[in-house]
Amino acid sequence: MMAALVQVEDVSKSYGGLRALDSVTFEVLSGEWIAIMGPSGSGKTTLINILGGLDRPTSGRAIVDGVNVGTLGERQLTRYRAEKVGFVFQHFYLVPYLSALENVMLAQYFHSIADEVEAAESLVRVGLGDRLHHLPSQLSGGEQQRVALARALINHPKLILADEPTGNLDEANEQIVLELLRELHRSGHTILLVTHSPEIGRMADRRIELAHGRLMHIVANLT
Amino acid sequence: MFWRILWRLLYASRARLALAVLAVASGAAVCAALLNLDLDATDKLTREFRVLGANVVISAPPSGDAAATVNLDAIRQIEELRLPEIVAAAPYLYLSGDAETEGNRAAVIVAGTWLDEVSRMNSWWKVDGNWVSARENRSECMIGEQAASRLGLIPGQSVKVHYAAREATLRVAGIVTAGSSEDSQIFIALPLAQELAGMGERASLIEVIARGSASEIEDVIGRLSIALPGLEVRPLRQLAQAEGRLLERIRGLLFGTVLLILALSSLAVLAAMAGLALERRRDVGLMKALGGSVRTIMRFFLAEATAIGFAGGIFGFIVGMALSEWIGERVFSVSITPRLIVLPATLALMVLVSLAGALPLRLLGRVRPSDILRGE
Numbered sequence: 001m002m003a004a005l006v007q008v009e010d011v012s013k014s015y016g017g018l019r020a021l022d023s024v025t026f027e028v029l030s031g032e033w034i035a036i037m038g039p040s041g042s043g044k045t046t047l048i049n050i051l052g053g054l055d056r057p058t059s060g061r062a063i064v065d066g067v068n069v070g071t072l073g074e075r076q077l078t079r080y081r082a083e084k085v086g087f088v089f090q091h092f093y094l095v096p097y098l099s100a101l102e103n104v105m106l107a108q109y110f111h112s113i114a115d116e117v118e119a120a121e122s123l124v125r126v127g128l129g130d131r132l133h134h135l136p137s138q139l140s141g142g143e144q145q146r147v148a149l150a151r152a153l154i155n156h157p158k159l160i161l162a163d164e165p166t167g168n169l170d171e172a173n174e175q176i177v178l179e180l181l182r183e184l185h186r187s188g189h190t191i192l193l194v195t196h197s198p199e200i201g202r203m204a205d206r207r208i209e210l211a212h213g214r215l216m217h218i219v220a221n222l223t
Numbered sequence: 224m225f226w227r228i229l230w231r232l233l234y235a236s237r238a239r240l241a242l243a244v245l246a247v248a249s250g251a252a253v254c255a256a257l258l259n260l261d262l263d264a265t266d267k268l269t270r271e272f273r274v275l276g277a278n279v280v281i282s283a284p285p286s287g288d289a290a291a292t293v294n295l296d297a298i299r300q301i302e303e304l305r306l307p308e309i310v311a312a313a314p315y316l317y318l319s320g321d322a323e324t325e326g327n328r329a330a331v332i333v334a335g336t337w338l339d340e341v342s343r344m345n346s347w348w349k350v351d352g353n354w355v356s357a358r359e360n361r362s363e364c365m366i367g368e369q370a371a372s373r374l375g376l377i378p379g380q381s382v383k384v385h386y387a388a389r390e391a392t393l394r395v396a397g398i399v400t401a402g403s404s405e406d407s408q409i410f411i412a413l414p415l416a417q418e419l420a421g422m423g424e425r426a427s428l429i430e431v432i433a434r435g436s437a438s439e440i441e442d443v444i445g446r447l448s449i450a451l452p453g454l455e456v457r458p459l460r461q462l463a464q465a466e467g468r469l470l471e472r473i474r475g476l477l478f479g480t481v482l483l484i485l486a487l488s489s490l491a492v493l494a495a496m497a498g499l500a501l502e503r504r505r506d507v508g509l510m511k512a513l514g515g516s517v518r519t520i521m522r523f524f525l526a527e528a529t530a531i532g533f534a535g536g537i538f539g540f541i542v543g544m545a546l547s548e549w550i551g552e553r554v555f556s557v558s559i560t561p562r563l564i565v566l567p568a569t570l571a572l573m574v575l576v577s578l579a580g581a582l583p584l585r586l587l588g589r590v591r592p593s594d595i596l597r598g599e
Contacts, residue, residue, distance in 0.1 A: 049596075054591075054592050054596065055593045078515070081513065082513070082515075089596060106224075107514070155514075
């Protein structure tokens with residue numbers, strides 16, 4: 001039986017009086033693709049932020065690769081973000097004054113040492129071999145998201161956290177990015193992907209559905 | 224990668240940073256100019272002050288005889304000492320006489336001296352007409368402007384000098400404006416004054432201009448005292464102390480101005496950096512999300528501030544050297560030499576100023592990536 005890479009145990013998160021997550025519990029196996037779904041304000045992004053070490057749970061335990069993320073100090077959290085997770089955001093979040101290549105190298109630099117050849121290869125893999133030295137403003141939305149994907153993968157993270165990665169893309173670019181995610185899944189990466197789209201949700205192994213911060217259903221998709 | 228990102232950061236914010244560099248360069252220019260002036264001008268002013276007349280006087284010791292005089296052998300002994308600090312020396316024989324022109328007669332102090340040394344001893348005098356260049360010129364004299372005015376004299380006219388029962392007629396070569404007692408005196412050749420007084424190779428006193436610091440001049444006085452045992456060698460303390468006070472005030476003014484300029488430059492950098500900190504919040508949040516530590520991220524921004532200080536310091540140094548030359552000539556009337564030691568001092572000050580001005584960027588260390596990525 002495959003080991004659980006992610007264990008979310010009774011996790012709650014409150015912002016003042018607002019309960020963004022309410023006693024959520026689930027597990028993600030290594031190599032699984034999980035779609036996190038639910039209406040706006042249901043706690044999807046909060047869950048991703050806690051698993052990514054960007055936020056801490058108010059109570060409960062979020063364990064990734066044996067590490068209880070909520071108990072890490074500031075420095076350990078920084079290392080955790082650099083080594084264990086790769087982020088893909090809806091708004092791409094590339095550094096605007098760095099080229100595509102340098103955006104990828106920046107993640108390498110924070111992890112350990114920047115390797116230009118390896119960074120270039122990762123961009124070639126996402127089909128951007130001819131866009132290495134373009135600034136984000138010179139790239140289309142789809143291309144920017146592919147740079148973000150290359151950046152998320154460059155340090156070989158255990159877990160890929162994608163928060164509505166196709167939310168800002170047209171259909172053609174959406175298909176390109178989804179195909180890349182499929183490839184990643186096939187090659188054994190563990191993916192947690194937040195989406196509003198039922199079609200994208202059905203591509204995952206399982207769907208976790210949230211509402212008002214509570215876990216409503218965990219649905220296994222038929223392959 | 225560090226330098227690559229730093230270059231991109233600098234290039235991306237070039238307009239805002241150019242303003243910061245300009246502010247630092249302006250401050251650096253004034254600081255470099257004033258530091259250079261402090262180093263060079265005070266030294267040169269010290270020398271200039273030394274030229275403002277004699278600063279050592281040699282005379283016969285006080286005694287009951289009011290007319291105690293110095294034998295001219297003393298000045299020959301001074302010359303034989305060949306002290307490098309001694310710039311000039313001249314004997315003076317003062318007589319209380321009269322000067323007469325057609326229709327005018329007035330009491331004057333007649334100063335017999337080496338006329339060729341008058342210009343060296345009193346280089347700051349304003350002279351209408353000419354200096355007298357021959358030491359023992361018995362036909363020409365120089366006269367103070369107050370005495371000339373009383374007698375209605377202009378250069379080229381003749382004046383008759385009376386002392387006791389003797390007299391000498393002299394042509395006025397130049398009229399002197401010294402702003403002191405010399406304005407009421409008439410300067411004639413020493414041998415002529417000695418003849419009028421009916422005395423041999425003697426003078427009332429010897430004036431000496433010695434160059435150097437206060438301690439060097441003290442040393443010269445000590446050596447002259449040993450060489451001239453029967454005479455009294457005194458510094459002109461009043462002038463030396465006034466010089467010291469003036470130089471201290473100039474130095475205080477320079478340092479006060481430098482401190483003010485540094486504070487203003489720091490504020491200018493602070494204003495530029497505060498704007499930059501707001502611009503960079505999103506980038507810092509993202510870098511933190513990607514695993515960048517606060518220390519690593521802050522290193523970029525501190526390096527940026529250092530670069531601002533460095534660039535501003537170099538530009539400022541170049542402008543400051545030109546400025547110090549201009550101030551030196553216009554304000555202090557001395558020629559200023561650029562001192563290279565001012566460059567590291569300016570750079571260090573400007574880097575410190577920029578780092579102090581970059582304090583708002585430290586607030587970026589508190590940015591929470593989740594807030595930024597949530598769009599706050």
